[in-house]
Amino acid sequence: MGTSLSRRALLFGRANSTAAPVATVSGACLTYLGVACQSCRDACPESAIRFRPSRAIAQPEIDGERCSGCGECLAPCPTRALSIHPEQRP
Ligand code: SF4
Ligand code: SF4
Numbered sequence: 001m002g003t004s005l006s007r008r009a010l011l012f013g014r015a016n017s018t019a020a021p022v023a024t025v026s027g028a029c030l031t032y033l034g035v036a037c038q039s040c041r042d043a044c045p046e047s048a049i050r051f052r053p054s055r056a057i058a059q060p061e062i063d064g065e066r067c068s069g070c071g072e073c074l075a076p077c078p079t080r081a082l083s084i085h086p087e088q089r090p
Contacts, residue, residue: 019086021069023048023062028081031059040073040082049073 030037036057041049048066051058064087074082 021084022064022067022087023069023071023073023082024085025060025062026081026083028079029060029077030079030081031057037078039076039078043073043076045070045072 034057038051040060041051046066046068048063050061052061069084071084
């Protein structure tokens with residue numbers, strides 16, 4: 001049973017860190033209110049935001065392995081639903 005390191009941990013030289021910045025989506029996201037929006041996806045340089053249809057309107061999912069925590073997705077969001085937080089990893 002080996003230890004796998006995340007891409008971010010390798011990129012940022014924090015292989016021993018238990019927390020790295022990652023984007024999170026709050027309940028303010030328009031898609032949770034039934035309004036179609038994908039502005040954040042277009043702004044992400046890492047292609048870390050994917051939209052999978054869960055209901056009629058596809059909702060954003062952050063790929064924690066791809067997200068660098070750069071924050072580029074924050075400004076384009078019309079409801080400020082995105083924020084950057086340390087992601088706890090075992
Ligand atoms: S913080 Fe950067 S890498 Fe992460 S989802 Fe937002 S734009 Fe993409
Ligand atoms: S830009 Fe904001 S409101 Fe639009 S899908 Fe992304 S998180 Fe939701």
